[in-house]
Amino acid sequence: MNLKKVILLIAVAALLGTSIFAAGAKEDVSKPKEVTLTIYARAYTFAQDAPWVYAKAELQRRHPDINFTFIEEGFGWADMRTKFLTSAAGGSPPDVMMTDIIWLGEFVDSGLLVDVTDRVAKWDEWDDVVDAYKDATYWNGRVYGTWLNTDVRVLVWNKDLFRAAGLDPEKPPKDWNELHRMAMQATNAPHYYGFGFPGTLEDESVMKFYANLYSNGGQILTDDNKKAAFNSPEGVEAMSALIDLIKAGATPTSIVSGKASDIDNGVFQGKFAMASMTKAYGLARDLIPGITPEEYKNRFGLAPIPHAPGGVPATMSGGYLLTVPTGSKHQDLAWELITIAAGAENQFKYTAARGYVPTFKSLMARGADYVEVDPFFSVILDALPSAFFRPSIPEWTEISAEVQNVMQALILGRMDVKEALDLAAKNVDKILSE
Amino acid sequence: MNLNKNQKETIRGYLFVAPVLLLLFLFSLYPLFKTIYFSFFDIRLASMNRKVFAGWKNYRLLFTRVNPSFFSQILPATVYYVVGSVAGQIGFGFLLAILVQQKFVKGREAIRAIIILPWVVSGIIIAISWRFMYEPRLGVLNYLLASMGVGNPPTWLNDERLVMGCLVVANIWHGMAFSFIIQTSGLHSISDEVMEAALVDGANGFQRLTLIIIPLVRQFLVLNLILTSMATINSFDLIFAMTNGGPMFKTEVISVQMYHRAFGFGRLGEGSAIATIILLMNLILTIFYMRMNKNQSEGGDG
Amino acid sequence: MRSKRSLLLKVITYAIILMWIIFTIGPLYWLLSSTFKPSSEAIGYPPTLFPKNPTLQNFKNLFTASRFNFYSYGHSFIIGCGAMFISLLVAMFAGYGLSRVHFKGKQIVMTTILLFQMVPILATLIPLYQTFSRYGLYNTHLGLMLIYATQTAPMNTWLLKGYFDTIPYSIEEAAQIDGLSRLATLYRIALPIAAPGLSASTIFAFFKAWNEYMVALTMTSTVRPYTVELYRFIGEQGDVDWSLLGTAALIAVLPVFILFSFFQKYFIIGMSGGAIKS
Known part of the structure; x- marks a missing residue:
């Protein structure tokens, strides 16, 4: 009878299926060794x-x-x-x-x-x-x-690009004004740019802003971690220092999709003359196989992140x-x-x-x-x-995402700095009040 | 057991479809129900055991969030991506299927083989190769533009006005092959006599297309529409690997937003609510297409 | 007059086809050419259309220096074949049943199966992950095979049903009179006739599994398929080394292209016979 065969086949298939499930159930207890x-x-x-x-x-x-x-x-x-x-x-x-x-x-x-x-x-x-x-x-x-x-973020610069721009390869910028001027001078678009910072939606992007913020006497959240504090006048200046580099053409808008690793690597590959980053030596060795400490010293330089004019040195850890x-x-x-x-x-x-x-x-x-x-x-x-830590509160990922969002709008020139930071602050306050 | 012939046939029929239904129920329907269930809870990926009933809160959050906003960012991005991709894939698929089908075309097999190639390329690889093409500094597109004397070339994926167009083009490149195959099958189903009769009647190209070919392959077009639309709404890999929704959420289509809420921020409840909305979108679209098809065929028969 | 117009028609036809072929090949060529460029050339400005100093260094680096795990292609292959087999098996039975057996509720069953095609896989990922962890399917080939088979089974059921529909009843009736059971009829008579449709489903099921990324990322740790490995590789390399990345991508694409070129003929024939004539 053919119907029987069909039933039999399905039964076998079902049995097989369940036995597979059963066989999968924990087998860890067997040998403690x-x-x-x-x-x-x-x-x-x-x-x-x-x-x-x-x-x-x-x-x-x-x-x-x-x-x-x-x-x-x-x-x-x-x-x-x-x-x-x-x-x-x-x-x-x-x-x-x-x-x-x-x-x-x-x-x-x-x-x-x-x-x-x-x-x-x-x-x-x-x-x-x-x-x-x-x-x-x-x-x-x-x-x-x-x-x-x-880790701690420091400024890394490419001495070859400094030389090509007629800048002293041993003299990094000290404050934002010098950074701006030197970044402009080191730019040779589209071959390479004076300064790079990441713009994708990741924490590393907004770290550049936070470092500027602390240098200028501001802070990310209020002391009790209950409200946003980054939209202060200090914050607006701190963000503007970055955004002005884009407006001046010393940083390309394409960094809006640049991950931190892309930007950092770019310094060693001659795409950017300067960027602030961590693990610089590790990257250099990844990218330039066999580089000696001597070579590294001749081609690249490390210095503290340029501080706010009249501000304090600050960096993020x-x-x-x-x-x-x-x-x-x-x-x-x-x-x-x-x-x-x-x-x-x-x-x-x-x-x-x-x-x-x-x-x-x-x-x-x-x-x-x-x-x-x-x-x-x-x-x-x-x-x-001079290193600062971000608050490791449970809401941090969502808070930081709000700042990352407006930062992209700023990089693309779609918003005013004050307006953008206020919007982000409003959203952050909402998250913190929940 | 005494069963009459009809009952026996019915049992037999269900036995034949049982394996596929078992597979679908276990690995699609059951998890889907669970997702819909989750969408009414405040539940996080990090702490699944602590779930609190939340009513419609997760749905409300999706529609009231400011950045990205559902109505001014996610929905337009999704519509742009789906309409652009579907229209492009089916339009070009249909056009090329007809052209390649022409009697005078030589080397038909080879042409088809080449046209279909992108279909077997994984979304991840498409993302790699197209990102490489669009790269403002190293990409071949700007290189060609520069050699044609364009002074200020666009930055493609980094330009929020162009980025969606760039994705649609990459997706058409990838998905057109599937439509091409289905439309080629459709054209195969039209007998040569019909085609030739139309020719002899003096019907010109365009008339032939609208009056004879399209009605005959309508079933194939509708099927193509349904399958391609669903696949595009559900698709994720390509955008994820190319832009991850950015810049400025210009490419944050609903499936990417779902991923970000559920997996990026770990808000499983919200992610589940978005998944449920995606499902509803699919359902509405399918019903719409089927209705359209039904009305058309009734009208056509009359 | 007439011949002039048909000549124009020919020219336009060929022009469009040619343009599309260039469009199709372009990105692939760009990928291919980058694999033969030394990485300084691949990231240098301006880009070069043809490698100036062709080199095989990227292949060497990929095989020796990088941490790219080549077993991942093997995992993808096993998973692809398994998913294909499961999908085909269930779709074959269902397609045959829906085409040849008359039973109550058939129309509903058919529509239900098609509706499954629209379930977004992302939406089912977390519940599936929980189930898989509980029953030991996490990080197994079988687990991914089952999910991918579920993804392609509805489409394949419809495809094969359409194919079985085209087989004249008389052939089958003759077989049944000869005393062959329903299953034997399926196996000996219907399947051989439906072979082209079957081959289309095969290809469809295999490549869906071969190319998938998101589910594989979530559901595997050590048996990761090549898509996950490639994505991990992007994460590690960033935009550092386009040429190395391109090389890894090319290695993933090339065998598939060769395989597919052999089978694509059956694919078109298969789709054309079967594609849903409801």
Whole structure:
């Protein structure tokens, strides 16, 4: 009977289907000796020995009885956040998450990160962390991770383009007025431009504005983090300093879709004479394979970000914590991996190679060792006292997006600076009042 | 069990369609219902367990947000993108299908092979190659313009007045092949005698097109319209990788906005509400096309 | 008079076709040419239409120096084939049933299936992710195969139904009188006749899966298909190295072009026979 056959076939298919589902259900309990650790981090951190290659080997050495498998997932900045949130929503987060400091409040408030207060107390390197940085790892009085690195933005200039423009390659601009004048002089459109800053919707874009804002005596939010404060007269001047460069033609409007990495790379590729950035040496080495410290010193320069005329030096800091997500099945091993990866020894290798900033007191004292690797490291260290952090409150991502939005309108000349900042402030106040 | 012949046929019929329905229910309908359910909750990607009933709040947020505004930014962008892409893809697809079909055209197979090529290129790769073309400084477009003596070439993707046009062109490049295939099939279904009869009657090109060919391939055009419109409304990869909605939300079509709210900001409830709106848009469009088709065919028969 | 006009017609026809071919090839050529430029030339101003100093350095860099994972093409291939198989299997049964079996509610079932074509995949992503995590389908080939098959099954069902519709009843009736069961008829009589339609569906299902990006990004960690790998590569390289990026893209496109050139003939024939004659 043919009908029977059809029924039989479908039954078999259905059985097959369900067995596939059933087979997929958890199989982790089998052998405790097999441990898989998943790491979510920025893609570039996997490309060199420190931190992960060293940390993985060391963890394996310490636990000869365990057979480790490491899954390394490298992302860009925005994708890393999205992927982490999605994975947490689906109930399969990684074991180690590289958390941008500005996401801390949001992640902790959502219950995504493991409280490691007790663990850091037992970690012998914790006392070595610089107090200011130690404080930043706290949220509501508890610790949620430790620094992989912090960073600080400095001005980088391309000496070849300075020479071509008849500028003294050893004299960077000191304040906004000098920056404006020199950027104009160094521009040779469309071959290259005097100054570059990113305009896409990302936090790095508005960091350039925030640095100017602090330099001019303003601040992003009020002290209690309840209202916007960036639309002050100081804020208008700070933003205008950037926008005027566009109006003058020293920065192309095409930066509106330029990511920070595009702009930063542009300095080393001769597309921009100047830009403010972090990890300069790391980029230079990525882009110009085999560049020696000597060559680097001859072709590029580092200096503090030009300050407001009559203002104070100011720059922005950020950086990443290594954290353990709450869904991790091997929290102890994950934390152990983190303490190795972000311990002083590894942090030295990592930060020196990329031009990042260490967070340990013992490393701060090793300035000479850093300069041996990165000839401009003293410029970076000198900028630290003038560094500001963005508030890592849960609403930060949405707040900053409002400023990014109006900044694009300003770059394209569609709005007046005051009007734009007021609009953004209005929206930010609304977010903060909810 | 004593079943009569009709009942047996019915069971048999359902057994045949059971696997496809099972697949669709499990991996499309069930998650879809869940999304609609989410759209009425204040729910975040970061904390899915803490959901609070929110009524219509997520829908209200979509329509009242200032930047980007639904009515002055998202909707116009979506309409521009969908209408431009669909019109371009079907228009050129139809035109080229007719031209390539002409008897005197030599090397028809090779021409078709080339025309269809872009269809197998992934959105990510299209984004790479077109961004490369549009690049203001390094792109080939401005290079050609410069060599023709244009002094102040446009910045394409960075110019908020041109960016949507640029995306539509890239999307037509990619999607035209699908329409070309469907329209070619449609033309295949017209017998040569009909075509030739029209020719002998002295019908000129345009009349032939409107009076004979279009009514005969109407079914194919409608099908093409439905499939292409839905695919364009739902599409995401190309814009995401080319402009990510910018600059100034000029290319923030509704699917990109959905992604940004749900995944970028982690507001799953809002994202779900936007997804539901997308679904409604699709539904309305489909009903509209089907109605149009029905009226047309009734009129045509009369 | 008449011949003059037809000559003009010919010229215009060829001109439009030629223009479209240039339009089609242009971006691909630009991609191709950049792969042979040293990266200093690819990012230098002004751009060059032809590589001045053709080099294979980009291929070498991609294979040796970069962290591009070439297994990703393998994952894409496995997932594409699996999705194609599942989609075709269910669409074949459904298409045949809808074409050849008369049953109550058939019209509704047909419309329902088509309506699924309009579900935006992004809208189902989070619930799917939750389900997949729970049942161990996350980061598996099978998981992606099922999602992609779901995406193409409605269209393929309609396509194949249209094809089966064109098979004269008499052939099948003769077969059934010979004592062949319904399934055997499908397998031995209907399928061979519908082969062109089947090949169109095959191509359709495979390339949908091969080219997809967003779902793959969300649903995989280690078995990431090439689209995700490529996107990650863009993120890593930014606009740094157009030529390296172009090379990776070209490697993804080239085998597919070659494969597709062989099958595209069947694709057109297939679509033309089947495409929905309701």
